[in-house]
Amino acid sequence: MMPRSLVSSSDLSVDDIRLMTANARKLLPLIQSGTKKTLNHLSGRTVATFFCEPSTRTRCSFELAAKILGAHTIDVSPEQSSLTKGETIADTIETLVTMGVDAIVIRHTEDGLPQAMAEKYGKRIAILNAGDGITDHPTQGLLDILTLIQQFGSLEALQGKKMTILGNITHSRVVGSHLRLMQQLGVDITLVAPDFFMPSVIEREKWHAQYCVNFTEEFEEGLENADIVMPLRIQSERIDEFELSLMGRYAQGYQLNHLNVGMRCKPGFVILHPGPVNYNIEITEELANDPNISRIRQQVACGVALRMAALHWCIEG
Amino acid sequence: MMPRSLVSSSDLSVDDIRLMTANARKLLPLIQSGTKKTLNHLSGRTVATFFCEPSTRTRCSFELAAKILGAHTIDVSPEQSSLTKGETIADTIETLVTMGVDAIVIRHTEDGLPQAMAEKYGKRIAILNAGDGITDHPTQGLLDILTLIQQFGSLEALQGKKMTILGNITHSRVVGSHLRLMQQLGVDITLVAPDFFMPSVIEREKWHAQYCVNFTEEFEEGLENADIVMPLRIQSERIDEFELSLMGRYAQGYQLNHLNVGMRCKPGFVILHPGPVNYNIEITEELANDPNISRIRQQVACGVALRMAALHWCIEG
Amino acid sequence: MMPRSLVSSSDLSVDDIRLMTANARKLLPLIQSGTKKTLNHLSGRTVATFFCEPSTRTRCSFELAAKILGAHTIDVSPEQSSLTKGETIADTIETLVTMGVDAIVIRHTEDGLPQAMAEKYGKRIAILNAGDGITDHPTQGLLDILTLIQQFGSLEALQGKKMTILGNITHSRVVGSHLRLMQQLGVDITLVAPDFFMPSVIEREKWHAQYCVNFTEEFEEGLENADIVMPLRIQSERIDEFELSLMGRYAQGYQLNHLNVGMRCKPGFVILHPGPVNYNIEITEELANDPNISRIRQQVACGVALRMAALHWCIEG
Numbered sequence: 001m002m003p004r005s006l007v008s009s010s011d012l013s014v015d016d017i018r019l020m021t022a023n024a025r026k027l028l029p030l031i032q033s034g035t036k037k038t039l040n041h042l043s044g045r046t047v048a049t050f051f052c053e054p055s056t057r058t059r060c061s062f063e064l065a066a067k068i069l070g071a072h073t074i075d076v077s078p079e080q081s082s083l084t085k086g087e088t089i090a091d092t093i094e095t096l097v098t099m100g101v102d103a104i105v106i107r108h109t110e111d112g113l114p115q116a117m118a119e120k121y122g123k124r125i126a127i128l129n130a131g132d133g134i135t136d137h138p139t140q141g142l143l144d145i146l147t148l149i150q151q152f153g154s155l156e157a158l159q160g161k162k163m164t165i166l167g168n169i170t171h172s173r174v175v176g177s178h179l180r181l182m183q184q185l186g187v188d189i190t191l192v193a194p195d196f197f198m199p200s201v202i203e204r205e206k207w208h209a210q211y212c213v214n215f216t217e218e219f220e221e222g223l224e225n226a227d228i229v230m231p232l233r234i235q236s237e238r239i240d241e242f243e244l245s246l247m248g249r250y251a252q253g254y255q256l257n258h259l260n261v262g263m264r265c266k267p268g269f270v271i272l273h274p275g276p277v278n279y280n281i282e283i284t285e286e287l288a289n290d291p292n293i294s295r296i297r298q299q300v301a302c303g304v305a306l307r308m309a310a311l312h313w314c315i316e317g
Numbered sequence: 318m319m320p321r322s323l324v325s326s327s328d329l330s331v332d333d334i335r336l337m338t339a340n341a342r343k344l345l346p347l348i349q350s351g352t353k354k355t356l357n358h359l360s361g362r363t364v365a366t367f368f369c370e371p372s373t374r375t376r377c378s379f380e381l382a383a384k385i386l387g388a389h390t391i392d393v394s395p396e397q398s399s400l401t402k403g404e405t406i407a408d409t410i411e412t413l414v415t416m417g418v419d420a421i422v423i424r425h426t427e428d429g430l431p432q433a434m435a436e437k438y439g440k441r442i443a444i445l446n447a448g449d450g451i452t453d454h455p456t457q458g459l460l461d462i463l464t465l466i467q468q469f470g471s472l473e474a475l476q477g478k479k480m481t482i483l484g485n486i487t488h489s490r491v492v493g494s495h496l497r498l499m500q501q502l503g504v505d506i507t508l509v510a511p512d513f514f515m516p517s518v519i520e521r522e523k524w525h526a527q528y529c530v531n532f533t534e535e536f537e538e539g540l541e542n543a544d545i546v547m548p549l550r551i552q553s554e555r556i557d558e559f560e561l562s563l564m565g566r567y568a569q570g571y572q573l574n575h576l577n578v579g580m581r582c583k584p585g586f587v588i589l590h591p592g593p594v595n596y597n598i599e600i601t602e603e604l605a606n607d608p609n610i611s612r613i614r615q616q617v618a619c620g621v622a623l624r625m626a627a628l629h630w631c632i633e634g
Numbered sequence: 635m636m637p638r639s640l641v642s643s644s645d646l647s648v649d650d651i652r653l654m655t656a657n658a659r660k661l662l663p664l665i666q667s668g669t670k671k672t673l674n675h676l677s678g679r680t681v682a683t684f685f686c687e688p689s690t691r692t693r694c695s696f697e698l699a700a701k702i703l704g705a706h707t708i709d710v711s712p713e714q715s716s717l718t719k720g721e722t723i724a725d726t727i728e729t730l731v732t733m734g735v736d737a738i739v740i741r742h743t744e745d746g747l748p749q750a751m752a753e754k755y756g757k758r759i760a761i762l763n764a765g766d767g768i769t770d771h772p773t774q775g776l777l778d779i780l781t782l783i784q785q786f787g788s789l790e791a792l793q794g795k796k797m798t799i800l801g802n803i804t805h806s807r808v809v810g811s812h813l814r815l816m817q818q819l820g821v822d823i824t825l826v827a828p829d830f831f832m833p834s835v836i837e838r839e840k841w842h843a844q845y846c847v848n849f850t851e852e853f854e855e856g857l858e859n860a861d862i863v864m865p866l867r868i869q870s871e872r873i874d875e876f877e878l879s880l881m882g883r884y885a886q887g888y889q890l891n892h893l894n895v896g897m898r899c900k901p902g903f904v905i906l907h908p909g910p911v912n913y914n915i916e917i918t919e920e921l922a923n924d925p926n927i928s929r930i931r932q933q934v935a936c937g938v939a940l941r942m943a944a945l946h947w948c949i950e951g
Contacts, residue, residue, distance in 0.1 A: 001668070031417040034318070036361030044670030046698065056393055057412060064363060064416055067389040072701040074694055091910055095691060098934040099698055100665040276408055300415040348734040351635070353678030373710055374729060381680060381733055384706040593725050617732040 003126035004314045005118035009138045009180035018155055021146045024309035031301050041312055043070030045102040051077040052108045057275060058130050062105045065307035093117055097125045102315050111135040126314035134173050141177030143306040144272055147299050148228065151270055159186035164222050166192040166254055167232035167282055170199050174232065174274045179211045190214045192222030194253060196246055219254050223264035230272040231256055231282040247281060256283040270295045320443035321631045322435035326455045326497035335472055338463045341626035348618050358629055360387030362419040368394040369425045374592060375447050379422045382624035410434055414442045419632050428452040443631035451490050458494030460623040461589055464616045465545065468587055476503035481539050483509040483571055484549035484599055487516050491549065491591045496528040507531045509539030511570060513563055536571050540581035547589040548573055548599035564598060573600040587612045637760035638948045639752035643772045643814035652789055655780045658943035665935050675946055677704030679736040685711040686742045691909060692764050696739045699941035727751055731759045736949050745769040760948035768807050775811030777940040778906055781933050782862065785904055793820035798856050800826040800888055801866035801916055804833050808866065808908045813845045824848045826856030828887060830880055853888050857898035864906040865890055865916040881915060890917040904929045
């Protein structure tokens, strides 16, 4: 049996999305309950994590998912300093394949690297993209779909829903995943950003043609009638002074709070966030933690369940 | 069933101490024997370790304890550089709770952080304090009690024993744990330190009122009739020149050796040390390794057994 | 039952080599097949990894080997910065022994350190040398023997084979292991190096007397009639400008390619490499990846199988 790789959101069909989210949904009560978690779907399998960018949340989520399914896990993440050329990563993957490792979960700053590795090694090992450059992060897109299925009842119920994504669009790998996945499910996406976070006209036209996505700089207009609102994380940890001023300007014009979402969004709307949240920058702490509106906590539980389903889908075919 | 947290020595009743050390005592032969160790008390549970200060001994001890009990373990320790505000730690813990993690073992430079986290998250996850600032390190206190129970036969036998703790009292988290725990068991504690390691008069009066503890700068007087002697570790790895001279002065006046302990202590006395030992500074290498007097090795084995009991007590209630 | 240590190639008898490689050979299909890998030979045992030099390949290989056999693993590798004196390593090992750890896999820059530790602690814990200084790396030697047994059919078939090792001989720990192990099996070793990588006359005479090994600076002469060719890794990651020029000179005079090996070596010859390969320095990428000649991939699979056999041999006696 051949392994499957999960590297590009655009490779996934609606049937793939349905299968993975349906399996993940069955696993969700196990994560959320306080019961002991022991399964053996992947017992005897080995999952390697290879993170060339720091990550606690995604790495733990995959590691936990693998362990709950009974797999062995090994971490082969290089130290920051020894980040090297694709050539060396290829050799590392070749080594892992030959050692009998069944899947490798890879995050890398280079756009397209997991895809290139899957092309080269995909027949012998399952490659899972845990984020590449600013391109893609498919399991993040899938876990958000799972969260929305939990919210609205079914995959089909997402058809025609209006989703508003706000913030630093030009530097988000999450946006790309969402556009590719959500468009297939008939979700109607609006991207909202100030001029300094807005893609170029050419890119906007390309995205519009490809995904029917709309763009606006008008904050309140963008929220109008939204069923789902997702502010992106502003990368506050690596800002210089110029960007610091941008953050202030962003927060002033685009910060979500109870008042503005309450005024504009459709009744019953929910908020997602790829995490971790910068409280009181892209969203107020109060709103981010409002259990009636925020589904940020559910995203985390969905993340483990979805990655269990994804690992199983990749390794066992 | 609700989890229990173990964050403050002062929260533990004599019954708690008795229960945990009794359970640990039953597990001790397993650690000390060469037999295979496979239990399933915590199979399907997940224990996360979160160490914001370097630690090999305590982290390994907890990790091993969890694994022997059949639990999954994940390490979420941040890199040194990304040490951040309590706010972010709270978010990390919230994430772990939501992922279905059952317990988190936390060490942090900030006094009281594990306690604050237990207040906030203690109903949903077990929090174990593996050392906070210079305040507390409850499992260290408990493992020392277990070591002494092995030595003197029972918890009750500790009543009226004289324990002398020497050294850098002002900067030790171990002292706080011992004062709170040992005082409940009727152990009579004397703290011995030169002026430069001695707490202020106000603090000494407070401690004396609260724990009936005695203070002295007189080395030999402090050792007089001691049943238990515990030199603290002088943190030799981070010394500047001024402190280097203090270390020399400390070693000259307060170093334990066969002669001085033999002259002063009660026959049958034993030595504990929170480890790792600076040989020939707080104690001679010969004395630290004398199997008739030193119980340092036993403390290590007791550490794994006690942490097994503590994890079980916290997770399974 | 007493544990066994595996620290020096020179301690291993032909019977030891035969036993370990025979057991590893039985495990090899498990590694190479896509089947689930679950054994319980070491279930309930604990293997600690302690790497004081960076290593992905060897560390992962040992960790995976331990996990496939059902053992718990813990990593106690110090941060680069806290690399310290043998004294402290002794204390770490004492601690691990007392915690009930069954084996420790150690790599260290100091020549002879694993041997010294085995002398001190070998009765209480199994110590496995994963590379010390420029002295020894016994499991590397054993996995190469296993690779050659797979190639030539049996241990006995290695008798009289000609093996040529090329490159930076003065700084290789692999050479030492091979000399000691291969000589016992009747393999006839020739060492080839330019003057700047060649040991001193005195050392060459010593090695010749002890292992009947031949030396030459003549590249083509060294390859003549070789059954096995092993270029050593040139440590390109830590070169200064002078060494950079040496690397260029080395590559010019000693790089293996299809033409020169095809002309000189015996028909049916194979290539080994301790990895990771510097493509187009010690060997062309094309030759390193030629499945008819290169056995580099097989070495990796043999590495896991051999380390499973080695851990079992050490822990279960």
